[in-house]
Each structure stands twice: as C-alpha cells, then as structure tokens.
Amino acid sequence: MAVVSIIGTGNMGSAIADVVRRGGNTVELIGHGDSDKPVTGDVVVLAVYYGAVSDVVAQRGEQLAGKVVVDITNPVNTETFDSLVVPADGSATAEIAAALPQSRVVKAFNTTFAATLAAGTLGEQPTTVLISGDDADAKSLLAGIVTAGGLRAVDAGSLRRARELEALGFLQIGLAAGEKIGWTGGFAVVA
Ligand SMILES: NC(=O)c1ccc[n+]([C@@H]2O[C@H](COP(=O)([O-])OP(=O)(O)OC[C@H]3O[C@@H](n4cnc5c(N)ncnc54)[C@H](OP(=O)(O)O)[C@@H]3O)[C@@H](O)[C@H]2O)c1
Numbered sequence: 001m002a003v004v005s006i007i008g009t010g011n012m013g014s015a016i017a018d019v020v021r022r023g024g025n026t027v028e029l030i031g032h033g034d035s036d037k038p039v040t041g042d043v044v045v046l047a048v049y050y051g052a053v054s055d056v057v058a059q060r061g062e063q064l065a066g067k068v069v070v071d072i073t074n075p076v077n078t079e080t081f082d083s084l085v086v087p088a089d090g091s092a093t094a095e096i097a098a099a100l101p102q103s104r105v106v107k108a109f110n111t112t113f114a115a116t117l118a119a120g121t122l123g124e125q126p127t128t129v130l131i132s133g134d135d136a137d138a139k140s141l142l143a144g145i146v147t148a149g150g151l152r153a154v155d156a157g158s159l160r161r162a163r164e165l166e167a168l169g170f171l172q173i174g175l176a177a178g179e180k181i182g183w184t185g186g187f188a189v190v191a
Helices: 011-022 048-058 094-099 114-119 136-148 159-177
Strands: 003-007 026-030 043-046 068-071 104-107 128-133 152-157
Touching: 003 011, 003 114, 003 128, 011 026, 011 114, 011 136, 026 136, 043 136, 048 094, 068 094, 068 136, 094 159, 104 136, 104 159, 128 136, 152 159
Parallel strands: 003 026, 003 043, 043 068, 068 104, 128 152
Antiparallel strands: 104 128
C-alpha cells in the first residue's frame, strides 16, 4: 500500500484524497497551517495553486527529495485569464522539476475537474487522468493508485508533454468559465 501525502486540502486535495482512499491506499493531508507536520508519503501531491508552489518548495524542498511529486496546477495568469504564466515552450511542471532536482516530478490531474474525480465518470466515459513525466516508475506508481481508485490513467508521455496538458487544462477552464461546458464536464479520452 502506498502512502500519498497531499499538500492542500481544497477542492482538488479532497477529491484526490477520496480517489486514493477508494483504492485502499493511505492519505496524509497537509493543510496550510500544518507547517510543522513532516511529509511522510512516497508520493506527494501539490494540490495548491501554482502561485503557492514556490512557498511549498521553499518550505519543504528537502523533505521532497527522493519522492514522486505530482504537479496538478494550471498556471493561468489570473490577472488576464488570457495566458499561462510559464514560458511558452515550457510548463509549470518543468519549472517545478528544475526547483526540485532530487524529486521525481510528474504532471497529472490538471485536465480533470474535481467533480469528475469524485464522479468517476465524464459523460459516458470513465474519468481519465493523463500523466506525463520522465520517470517511468513514478508514472506507473501513480497510475496504479489512480486505477485502484476506479479511474483510468493514461501515460501521456515525457515531462515535455506537460506543456500540452497545461494547454488542454487552460482551454477546458476557459470553456467552463464561458459556460460552454459545466464544471462537471471537460475533455474525455476514448481509447
Ligand atoms: N478545481 C479543479 O477542478 C481543478 C482541476 C484541475 C487542476 N486544478 C488545480 O489544482 C490546484 C488546486 O486547486 P483547488 O481547486 O483545489 O483550489 P482550492 O480549493 O482553493 O485549494 C487550494 C488549497 O491550497 C491551500 N494552500 C495554499 N497555500 C498552501 C501552502 N503553502 N501549504 C499548504 N496548503 C496551501 C489552500 O489553503 P487555504 O485555503 O488555507 O489558503 C487550499 O486548501 C490548482 O493548482 C488548480 O489549478 C484544479
């Protein structure tokens, strides 16, 4: 059984915690006020906004060494809602990986709204978590946790594909904010 530490107890932190528990794995929730609580999981989900990641890295970077770190952020420019705040040829995940060179950083969950993690379905399709990263074992470990929790997991490629996942997440947010789709909807993956 894996222990999954989740930093951030908001919508996504709670929804991912339920997925992990449904699969029989153990959750350690770490809230904003838990600065004295050490991270003990082998897998650590950063369930915070991209703007808060640098604080988490500054506070807990050493604790994250050797761990699988899961970046779920959509680094949207919240002043304009018209661009991402990361370099156009990069990604939040690449920035986080550079800041945490001792960790195995993967991208996941950024293309699945919280409600679709809870529901387990998106329309007629199973909710699919797209995972990208350069460490095959890290992706496989996370995929096992996701599928045990009743969702589908698809390996979307290397860490460089995080850029496309963030573009997809950004587009999906724009569609929901513009009321073209609901926050219970989104992009499905049909195999
Ligand atoms: N919501 C979605 O459907 C969705 C889908 C895909 C991806 N995402 C991404 O998921 C991330 C979280 O989104 P969310 O909707 O779950 O936001 P949220 O409900 O606002 O939750 C964010 C959480 O982060 C906590 N936090 C902030 N700074 C922290 C720190 N330094 N240490 C520990 N916890 C800290 C907040 O605590 P306080 O309230 O105490 O500040 C809050 O509990 C974002 O990056 C977002 O882009 C969201």
